[in-house]
Each structure stands twice: as C-alpha cells, then as structure tokens.
Amino acid sequence: MAQVKIYDVIVVGAGHAGCEAAYATAKMGYRTLLLTLNFTNIAFMPCNPSVGGPGKGHLVREVDALGGLIGRVTDLAHLQMRSLNTQKGPAVQALRAQVDKRRYQEIMLGILEREPLIHLRQGEIVDLERVGSEGVSWRLELSTGIILEAPVVILAAGTFFQGTVHIGLVSFPSGPQGQHPSVSLPQKLAAEGIRFRRFKTGTSARLRRRSLNFEAMIEQPGEETPHGFSFWIPWQPRLAASCWLTYTNERTHEIIRKNLHQAPMYCGAITGVGTRYCPAIEGKVVNFPDRPRHQVFIEPESAGTDEVYVAGLSSSLPEAIQEEFIRTVPGLERAEIVRPGYAIEYDVVAAEQLTPFLQLKECPGLFCAGQINGTSGYEEAAAQGIIAGINAGLYLKGETPFLPRRDEAYIGVLLDDLITKELDEPYRVMTSFAEFRLSLRQENADLRLAEYGYKYGLLADAEYERFLAKKERIEEIRATLEKTAFDPESEAGRKITELTGITLKQRISLAELLQKPGVSFQMLQEVYTQLPPGKDEGRVVENQIKYQGYLTREAKMAERLRKMEEKRIPPGFDYNQVPNLSTAAREKLSRVAPLTIGQAARISGVGPADLSALLIWMEARVNR
C-alpha cells in the first residue's frame, strides 16, 4: 500500500467556502491540505463577477470582521464599487463590488500560498472511508493512488457533486463552466449513509466585449465609496470599469416563449429545484408575462480579458436560441457568445443531517460548507467556509463550537435558517430574514465579531489592537456627545439653528440633537470642532444614537431569544420519550434535531404547548 499522508484537516474543494475554511484551520495552527479538482480554478467565480449587495455584503463584512478573506480579496480585486440603499436607512445599506475575476483568483492564491500550514494540491478523490476505532479519522484515496488521512475533512465541493449541465436538450455530466464533475466521492458518501437532494442553478452566456455596441446602453459607473469591505486593509477605491444597462423587449420574449419546448426547465429535463431570486430569463418571461421588458446588465469579467458577463439573461435554452434572443437586445445586436449560458443540477447534502456549526451529525470530524449545503452565492459560501474552518479547529481542540446567534450576525441567521427551515430552493441570505436587522449593520460588523476572530486566532495582534483603539474612540465620541450641551442663545446654539434649521427651545446635548431627523454627525462636527475625530467611528455612533429606541426593542427581543438558546437539547435526544408532544412536532423535531430550545421554537409546526412539554421533560430528566 502507498504511503499515507497525514494532515490535521483536509478541505475538499478550493472555492469560496474551501479557501476560507482552509485559511481558518491554518490560522488556528492546523496542518491543512486544500484539495482541488483543478489547481487553475482556485477561488473561481463561475457566475456573476460581483460580490456584495444587501445581506450578502453584510456577510462579507462579517467574514472579514472574523479575519476571513473574501472582504480583503474583493477590495484588492475590485473594478468598481457602489453603495446601495443609501437613501434607505443605515441597516440596509450595503456595498456591492464588481470584481476582476482573474485578479481575485490570483490574490486568493497568493494569500493561501503564503500560509505555511496550507498545502495546496490538485487531485480527485475516488474513495473515502472511516478509519480508527478510538478517535475517528477519515482516509481518502486520490485517483492517482495517493492515500490521505485526517481526523477532520471539510467538504466544500460546490455544485460539483454529480453535476449535470443542461443546454437546451443537450445534457452531460459536468461541473460548472466545463470543469470535471465529482462522481465517485458522492457515491462513497452515500455509502456512509449521507442523504442528498437535487438542486438546480444556472448562469448566463458570456459575450465578447468588442462585439457589443455600448452606445445603445446606459453606462453605470462606480462610485468613490468611503470604505471598502475590509476593516483591516487600507481602502483604495478604483473606478476601473463601468457596467452597462440595457433591456429586453417583446421580441426577446417572443423568441423565448416560442422555444420553451427546448427549455430544460419547462420540458421536464430538469427535476432539481431552482431559485426564485435568480431565475432564468425563461422563468421571468413565463411568470411575469405582463412585463414589457427586463433589465440586462453587461458586467466586465476581468481587466485582462474581453469576456463580459450578461446579468439578467441566465438561460439554459439551446445555444443557438440564446444567441438569437440575446441579439434582440439593444446594444447586443451583433453579440458573439464566448460561453453559452447553462443550467446545472447537482447533489446537495440534505440539511437536516447537519449541525448548525456544519458538522455532519452522524460523521464525527466531517464538515460541509458552501453550495454543497444547498446555499447559493460566493458570500454565503465564504461565511460557511469560515464557520466550518473555525469549528473544525475547535473540534480538534475539543472545545465548544462557535455559533454566532441570530442577533449577532447574518452568519448566525444563515446557519440557523439552514437547519431550521426546510429549504425548498437554494438559500440566499436576505436582510428580510434578519429579525434583528437594525442591529446587524455593515458598519458595526467588527464590533459584533472581531472579538471572536481574535480569540480563535484568525486576527493578528496588530489588527486586534487597532480594533480596540477604534472601540475606544467610539466610546469617547459617544461620551462627548452625551455630556456636551448648548444653550439656544450660545454661539453654538445659533450655529445649530443655522445648520439644521431647528430652533432650540432649551439647552440640548449633542446626543439629543443627533436624534432629530436630518441631523448628522458631520453637522455636529461643524457645530463643535473639539469632537474626537473618526469618520467610521462617527457613523457607528450616529446609528447607535439615532436608532436607540428601535435598537433597545431589538435588544429586548434578543434577550428573550438568548434565554431560549441557552437551553440546550442533548445530541441524539429521543423525542418519542416525551409525552404530550403533538405528532407533527415530534416528527419535525426528530428530523431536524435542534441543538437548543430556541432552534426548536423556530421550526414550523412546533407550538408553545410542545415547547412547554419538551422543556419540562428535558429539564427534569436530562439537565439534572
């Protein structure tokens, strides 16, 4: 038998989840093998060349606050940045970057290569087995005969498991964008008792830039945003490229309607479940027949290539039909397709097999992260990657798992939704999912999470010290605003009226003034020049003070939730022993196996009476 190569951690797949996971375990001190089917495709973006947006952008900030990579790599690789929802209240404001895909890959590769504990390697796993009687270990065999072994394996295989690509009536086994699918590994996992579901996603065609007429489209330049995603590296805004907006029309829709019999989504070729928020153009035309037009965005893929992405025209119609309808769109009349759009079906791990910290319940040391868990999006993948990485490290240390709460992070919302909601489509985070949305702002992600990042070893001392200094400045600004007050007749009082239009009736503190609509921190800086400096800090304080009432309300709600989260349900708990549970609740609870009473409460079909019965039984028999 070949010599066995032993690692602490093996990460399977080097996409957005895998890279974060490997980086995290390496930072925690573990020898990590990052295994990829194709070394050229590390941190590849098979769909749109953009990162962020509401919810997703929040995730990026959070991963960054924990010490992860997606934020800094995006900042370094961005072509343009925009601030979204600037008129809509601080909680939903978010960054969205257009990213140079190739640069993104290069930068990520560079970071991973510089990590001494990460070993990058290309290879396809053909066998997986559980070894060791005491501590469980996992033995993997590559197609080239190499044998690998580690106590922890993190599966981050994206959409590669049993991938099938559909283009029109043609279909073939494939990973995304012409890559090899992974066929043996899912079979081996199935043999270990792991259950899969079939999901579907898709992407649009790529076009040749110089075949397009940009005169007929509306330019969408970037902005000089005041900050990027990362809390830790200096922000250098770039306006390297524009996007372009154009629209479909009735002719486009007519062609699509006429060819639905060749659309795999409509002719029965695809059985996997697709998403509502990222529909193919076929779906938009069918579901919204009254819409005369749909938006189409042309987005640059990379500064180093002529290839452009066509957002809004995701399709799995035959390539010839794709070309035909694309050419009805103003500006795309002579478009040349570089790669066709396609739909891909793939196996995902049925989420009820996962703990919220992403370990497979029945397989000690086996973690799953990213699209393999039924999510979609680079950001969602990265978030799971870092969580799986940190928890793999904690597993090796024998410490309590790290699980951010719903009131603490979008990451917490994502993980909790993943296991309490039974997904019926690929999951994408939305700000609407966050019941503590006002607290989970992009500007305070570091305040919420950097402590953890440092505690688990992902943030360096220098970074942590900067964070502490920032926190201090925030406190200082806040205290100054609270203790500084002005009389209406004073110089500053008149300045206030002049700047804000508010006539003061009595002495007012700057904090009280800031609560008034239309008053900003910036105005206060003009009124009172001795305010401690700090743009980012000022933004944090402004939001804290302006939304105090609402934030207090959320904090109360969170407190109630926390109490429920503290009541843990032991693993393997048998719900059949508990009398008085409704049948529906018993069945759901058994399947999902929540970790806490709080989670149990969020499972649909579990009512207050069920919870009381469960609590009483549990507290008595288990926790004493």
Next chain:
Amino acid sequence: MREETIVAVATPPGEGGIGVIRISGPQAQAIGEKILRHPSGKTITTWPERKVRLGVVISSEEKVIDEVIFFFFRAPRSYTGEDVLEIQGHGGQKNMELILSAAMAAGARPAEPGEFTKRAFLNGRIDLAQAEAVIDLITAQTDLAHRAAQEQLRGRLSDYLHQCEEKLLAVLAQIEAALDFPEDEIPDLDRKEAMGAIAEVAKELAALAAQAEKGRILREAATVVLAGKPNVGKSSLLNRLLGEERAIVTPIPGTTRDFVAEISNLQGLPVRLVDTAGLRETSDPLEQEGVRRTWHWVEKAELILIVLDAAAGLSAEEEQLIREVKEKKRVFIVLNKSDLPPRLTADGVAGRFPGLPVLTVSTVSGEGLEDLEEKIREALVGKDFGREHPVIVTSLRHKDALERAGSYLQDVLAGLRDGLSEDLLSVDLRAALAALGEITGRAVSDEVIAAIFSRFCIGK
C-alpha cells in the same frame, strides 16, 4: 434577565361563584399597586406576604370593577417561584375579563397555555410528576369538544384576518423587495397609497376589537332593567317581551320575590330582563331593601327601560327617577298605552327629556313591541350586528392581539407621514403582522418572502 409578568384566570371558565386571577412575575406587585385599592379607595402601599386582604379592583379609568380578596406571595415562596399576586373576585366571565383587562393594561401579558406550570417547574417549585399532570390537563383540554368549538371560532376569525394580513403583506413585500433588491426594478413605495391601505386595516381591526364587547353580550346575555312605579305595566311588558314562544332559560339565582329576572331571546340576542320593585324613598325596611337591590341592578345593567303609564301622567317622583338614572346608564322611556285616554304623548315626554328615546307600546294589543325590541337590540349591539362582521371576537387574548396590532399600525401610519425610513417602517409593520399571527398562526417572515417573489420579478 427579568421575565415578563404574565396573567391568567386560574379557575375554569364558566359561571363559578369565585374566580381567581393569578399574576406572576417581577411586575406582580407594581401591577397590584395599579389595579388594587383599599375598599376605602386608598392606595395600597404595603404588601405583606400570604395575608388575606380585602380590596377593590379598579380599571385604568379608576372605575371600580369588583370587590375582591387578594393574596401576595413573594418570590421564591409562591406557586411559580416568582412574585405572585392572586386576586379572588366574583366569578363570571365578564368580571374575570374586566380584571384581566385591568392587569394587562397595567403591564401583564396573557399567559400561554401551561406557562405558570412551566415557570413553577423551571424555578423548582413543583416536581416533574406534578408538572406533567398539569401539562396533561392542558393538552387534554385541547381535545374537549368545547375547545373544538373555540378552535372553529378561531378558524373563522383567522380566515377573516387573512384579508387584513394580505393587505399589510402587500405593503411589507413592497418595502422589503426594494430593500433587498435595490438593483431590480421595484417601484418605489407609494406612501400615500400605503397609508390608505393601512388605515383601512387599522379601522377593520379596531372594529373587530370593539366587537369583543358585543361578543361577550352574545355569550353571556345583556342585562336590561325595567323600572318605574308599580302598576304602570312593567310586568305586562316583561311578559310580552319574554313571550310564550320564547325559551325561558333559567331564573337567575339570588333574586328575591321582588324581582323577576329571566333570560329572553330577543331577536337572536340573549337578554336578561329584570323587573324591579320600585325606586322611591321609603321607610319600610322591606321596601328599602328592594330599592337597594334595584339600584344594584341598575348598576349592572346595559340598558334601563323606564316604563310610564300614558294614562297616568308624569309624577315628580318619576321625573326625578329618569333624571337620576340617565346620569348613570343608557335609558329608554317606554310609554305604555292602556285603554284609558292618554294624558302623556311621546312628543310631550321627549320634549321634557331631550336626547332620550321615547317609545310607545301597548302591552294590551302588542303594538309597538317589535319596534321596541329592534331598538333594544340596536342599543345593545348596534344595528348591523352579525352583518357588519362575519366573525365575532370573544377571546380577550384575541382582543389584546388585535389592539396591539392596531397600535403598531398607528405607528406605521405616523412613520409614513413623517418620512421614517423603510427599514424602520418594516419593524412596526412586522410587529403588527406578528400580533395578528398570534391569532392566525401565520409566520410573517415566511409569508413576506413568498409575497415578494410572487409580486416582483427579481433577479439580475
């Protein structure tokens, strides 16, 4: 963390002699201070443990609701292990609900099924077997037939509220879609239109909540008192109103021979008709007792019919009676025509008592009776009762949820007017939907996502 303070009726529903209200949690004493007074009306300042004390419960408008005895148990020496205030009042659904309302207005929230037991158990006050027995009881009750009836009622209410929820969801989906998909073509929120839609729902909910009182009348019968001098035809009127064909349900216990109180089905509405002895000042001890009791019934009544004999004219005594009673209660003057020539006309009486309805009937021929019944019904539950709303709210918990939803909607309306940002509007709108969800069982978060995707074409 400080627990919320919860309140519930601890005695089984129905007309028991004594009803017990239990309040548990850190606010128990504070709530007691708000809703309890000494019988003299003085504020209660001392709260000795486990002492039986006499007091009155007052409403938030400082009106006396009931004479009660109460006990205070300080944590951890109580059933739940928390501060507990136990109030024993006169049984009867309405009374219990009034006390509950007062406690809720003072800051308690209605307890969930089994919540007292849960707290008791978690605080180590009862053991597992005891706790399970109580939970058994709670789940067993769920299977009872009367629970089924309640569930059915709840189902009808849910169906009705569904329309309200849909309207609110439409606004919420619009807000949320625009927040989550700023780069899709989501039309901006039309604030004026949203205000219209929300104001409409707020009105609906207010009407429903207001009906809760009428729902109680339907369940428990309204009290209508017949007053007036002897021999003006009160008893004949009573008999006419009861009618032979109408079911006589039950004589009210505790009535003396001076009183007749019967429950009559008045155009589908259960009405307790009380015939009284008289109201004049008298030195006869027996009659004095009668007068005292009459006033007791007047206090309890929803409506007073003062019966006058049209042939007899209006005495000073009657005139004073009318003036006194109308200060306290809603009054109808019923002019009873006999065979003798009338000395009083409806217009004449109406002229003396502006604002009081005067109705002419003949207990001999039955003339005017139907009109009287119609007017009584209208006075008690409104003209369109049963027609204006297909459902009636009978549960105080539901009423509470409806009122909370309504109050959140007022916040949304104010926010829409004042230009509050959408992420904040969403908070109150969700809170309103969550309150309705307590009745309908729908989860806002799932519904709003579905609404977003069914309404808007999302996806770059």
